[in-house]
Every structure is written in structure tokens, then in C-alpha cells.
Amino acid sequence: MIEFCLDSNLSMVLDRASERLGTIRKERRMNIEMLESLLRDTSVKIFQAGGADSPVVTKRRSRMCVGVKASHKHLVPGGIVLSSSGSGVTYFMEPRDAVKLNNTEVKLSGDERAEELAVLGLLTSRIADSRTKIRHLMGKILELDLACARGSYALWINGVRPAFSDRDSSSESDPSGAYSVFIEGIRHPLLLEQSLGIAEESATTEATEVGKEQLSEDHPVPSMPVPLDMHVKNDTRIVVISGPNTGGKTATMKTLGLASLMSKAGMFFPAKGRPRLPWFDQVLADIGDHQVVSVF
Template structure:
């Protein structure tokens, strides 16, 4: 505050000028310069008026050339100013800008006072600068605090924008408490989270609603301490919300399923949620998302081929995996898209299996996507592996973008190709090859099993919704009955009080 007061005393921050009161010398110099300039301008106005009266100029002209005050005069009338100094000539050569002999001393005084003023201003600025340097530690401290506040408000604004909730740090996985409570049975437990970047793009396309105080309702959400305006009836359906639930002790999750089913987007959602947690940001989810702390979030997603570096798709993929294995630690999250792809399937499966076996003992969590069915069988030999599949509707032949945890998915490549519009002959030929590679009974059994599981799942969801509806109706009846009983009791008590008779019921 003291430094701020000094600067405001010396400098007018609105106009960026040094005030006269900054120093006594500056005030004296500016006062002398003002008097000298008044005398100089008065003299030059008189000289210019005489020149005008003599026809030496169209109108009186007093101006400055080469930092000296002078008058304008026609070249043909320059004799009106004997011993005058020519400072400049107009572009046409018809007008001279001359300094009269009488103004030389006053101009010299103006130059000296101007230079003295600049020197004094420089001294004042240097003095203030030295005091700022002495306060460097305090200024940097305050700047850091302002930065913290700015970042906090930015995070809060973003959280309000996406209607986010506060995430909770879970255990690192090694000391998870096995309990009936869901909160402690999962190291990653996120309900209905939406892809943050896709959600932001969707919010940007939505019109901004500005409601008056009477039309808008504000509510304080329990648990996250954030004020939000309820300007819409419900949350956006895009991007599709997903649940991410990874049990304690799980080290590797293998996600399988059809292309365009959402495997990569789901994996990216987990990675972005982990980064947002580390940055202290709220998540676009429900309840209290639980995530462990990852020191590093390492990802191999997308095609990393490079013509400049002579890298094929597989070579770029392997190069990035090699770097990930070098830096990964016991607290790292590893995300690998289409592991082992781009080469011979048998070798790709063997390499992928070895990589996952290597990772399970050296990282906190790895999530990979694949079309290799052999990788989904790793769970049968080691409980630290877990499977997940992207749901695919056999009725609509379209993905639902939901994750089925603990299940194995099918690529459904032929179904997708058929829905896109591939020639029927191509589909039939491909189906023949599938039947040769996979026994018919096994294929049919898998299809029927998957279909029966989906039907059972839908049936259970319907029963759950029915049970919730019945529970709501029962609670409404209970509250209604309770209210009626209270009214009846009050009526009885009032009647007894009017009678003023001792009564056992009255005493009770």
C-alpha cells in the first residue's frame, strides 16, 4: 500500500503523466518553462501579426520546427525578418518557417528547460523503479495470490458452466477396503460422466439463456458447494453419459466391442477426468466421482505413423509403447488404443499379452481397447485383469455407447457393414469364412447367450423402475395417511379440551 501511494502521488495513472508535485525541482522547472513559453508565444504572435499586415502570409502562423518555435512567412517576404533563422521550408518552397532574432534566447531557454524536465522525470522514474525492485518479493507474492484467485474463479466458472460435481480421491488400490458400500469397493467409481471436450462443444452451440430474477431459480447443490442456475429442465443427452466402475485390485481393463461403439471415447473420458482431478476441476458427472491420484497419465491413442521418420502405423505404435514402459510408475495411468494392431494378428496378440502382463505389476491402472478376443481371456488366469464391452443393439444394429463391465464384446463387423450398405454377396462370403474359422455351435451359443443377457438386463431394469415407482406411491400414501391421522388426533384433543373432563386419553 505504501508503494502504491507513492506511485499515485507521483504519477497520474489515468493519463500516464508525471505530476508536478512529484518533486520540488520538477515543479520549479515546469513553472519556469510555462512562463518562458508564454513570453515566447506572445512574442511570436506579435511578429506573425506584423507579417500578416505586411502581406507576408495569408494568416498569422505560429508553429514548431526542429523543437523550436517559429513563424510562417512567404519566401518572397523573408526580408521582413532580418537576421532571422530559416528552420524549415514547405514542400512547395513557397513558405519559409523562420525563427525571429528576438525569439532565439527564449527558444534556447525552452530547449534547456525541456531537457532539464526530462532529466528530472527520468530521475523520479528511476527512484520509483528502485523502490519497486526493493519490493520485488512482496509484489511477486501478491501476484502469485492474484494468480491463485484467478485460477480458482476460472475453475469455479467452468464447473458451473458444465454443471460439474466435486471428485473424491480414492485409495491407491493396494489398501482398498472391501465393503458392501459401493464407495469403497471401486478404485474408480464415476456415474454418468460425459466426455468433457464434447460436452463443452455442445454447450457452446446451445443458446445462452438470460432469465430475470423472477424467472430463474437458484439452488445450492448439496456436497459441491456451488451455486447454479436451473435454466433447463434436464441435462444434455450429448455426449452420451457413461459409467466407469473399476474394482479395487484391478490393474488392467480390456475393453472390446465394435468399431464406432465408443471404446476410444470412453477411454479418453477416463483420461480427461484424471487430468481434471489433478487440476482441481469439477467433473461433468453425478454424485461424488471417485478416482485415485495418478502421477502420470500416459496415452497411446491415434495413428502415429510418420513419413519423415520412416515410421509405419505399427512402428509408431511400438515406439510410443516403448517410451510409456520406460517412464511408467506404480502410480501411473496407462491408456492404449487398439493395442498390438497394425501387424500379424497372432504376433499382435502375443506382443499385447506380454505387454499387459508386464504392466500389471508396474502401474496403478491400465485401460486398453482391442479386437483380439484372446486378450479378454486373461481375466480367467489373473484376477487383476478385468473385461468391459461396448453395448451393441442387435435390434437396431447400432451401438448404445454404454459400457458393460465384466463382459466380453463382439466386433459385429459384419452387422455394421451390412447396416452401412455393403453388397449382400460380400456379407455372405464373409459370413462363410467366419463359420469356417469359428464352430457354428460356439458362435450360435455366444450370440444366444449375449442376447439372453441383454434381455435379462432389460427385464431387471424394468423391474427396478417399477419398484421405484411403487416405492414412491407407497411413500405418498404413507405421508397422506400420517397427515390425516394428525388432523384426527388434533380434532379429538380439541373436543376433550372443550369438555374439560378428565379422561385417560386426554391425560395420555
């Protein structure tokens, strides 16, 4: 129904949307052709008689008219002055023979708009009747779009799927189970995005492919963030990170915070192996030295 009534951009109601609309537009096209032909002939005659510097056909007050010098308004006998130029030198006049055609144009224009609104109103009512189904489908489309976006992002950053740790899962076959946080080789996701962007803009295709697929020490990409290992045992409640200035303390905290939020959002993050971390109900930060926390 919508495809039949609207164009591909959904910006215009098509003639076929209703029989009345098609008829109105056909009559309007014929009327405009006659009106424009009349005004062209009139403007040429005015120009040839010295009443204008060039033939002028324009629109004033929603009515088609011609331009004529004020001193030569007699060249449009019985015409109506609709407007004048700022200097008052030129009048914009509606010739007597154009009045009926202009009246018809105004009427048909209004009829066309009214019929377009009627068609749109009908389409709206049809959509409203199916609003529950449409909302359901839109929700499913959104879920699919988000899943595809997460997948594309995971491929781009060479991400791995994290697992949420269970304190009771420790075993000899899986030593990482003794850790609530066990992440190796993770890179700050936002810094990595910047590095991959630089790599993709570089002149060599090889650098781009390495940035997407390997991210290994054997094929380093310029400006890649330093990988981090994070091991926190199950019985540890507080972790203090110490070290010199610009040693990566803040970057480490931000990386862990982002990893936690990405995991809760069902996203892969750039690390090695099988990363594990607990489910954090909240991720809070109070970072000094005027550090911004917007990267969280």
C-alpha cells in the first residue's frame, strides 16, 4: 500500500495513489501550461515594446505575473498590479487574461494538497491499525542490528568472548578459576580504536590487515596501546595499583572498567585466551589529577 502510494524516498504522493489526485494533477498541468504560455507571450511583447529590459515571468502573492516598467504599465491593459520592485521602477502585473487561469491554479493547488492529506491520512490509519505488529518488528530489527554491530566490532578489534567468573569454579584443569579477574593481553578499547583508525588510513594495505587480524608482537602496528595482564584472586576484595607517573595506572583502571561494561553489554573485547571477570553491578570512578572519566 505504501509503495503504491509514495515514491521510493517516501517524500511525494504519487498520481496513482487515488483517482481524484491523478485527475487534479492532470488538470493542473494543463492549466499551468496555458498560463505559462500566455505570460511568456505577454512578457516578450512588453520587452519588444521597450517596457522591460528582458522578458520577465515570475510569481507574486501566489499568482503568476509579468514584469513591466512602471512608466509602461499601459502595455498591460486591464492588468492588476500585484507588487513592485524595491525601487518602484518595476511593476509586477497580472494580465487580465491570466486572472481566470491563476484562479484555477490556486484552486487546483489547494485541491491537490487536500487530496494528498487524505491519502496520507488513510495510510496513517492503516499503519495505526498494525502499530503493535510494527513495534514488535522494529524491536526485532533493532536486536538484529545491535547483534550485527557487536559482531562487526568484535571482528574489527580482533576481540574475544569474555566469561563471568564463578568463585566456586576453581579446578586443577582450569587454574584461572581461582581468579575473579583473569584477563591477559587486553588493550584499552578506545585507544585501540584510534590506533586501528590510523592503521586503516596508512598507505600500506599490510598494516591495515595486521591491525585487524593479528595484533601480535610479531607484526606490531604503530601507536598500538600496550597490552595488559590482570589477575585478581577470588578472595581479594581491594586492589591497589602503585607506580611512577605516566606508568599506566589510570589506563589500567579504565581498561578494566571498559572491559566490565563491554561484557555486560554482550560485547567482545581485545584480549587473549579466555578472559574472565565478575559481574559488577556498578562501575564507579573517582580519578584525580584532572583526569577525565569520559572514556568510561
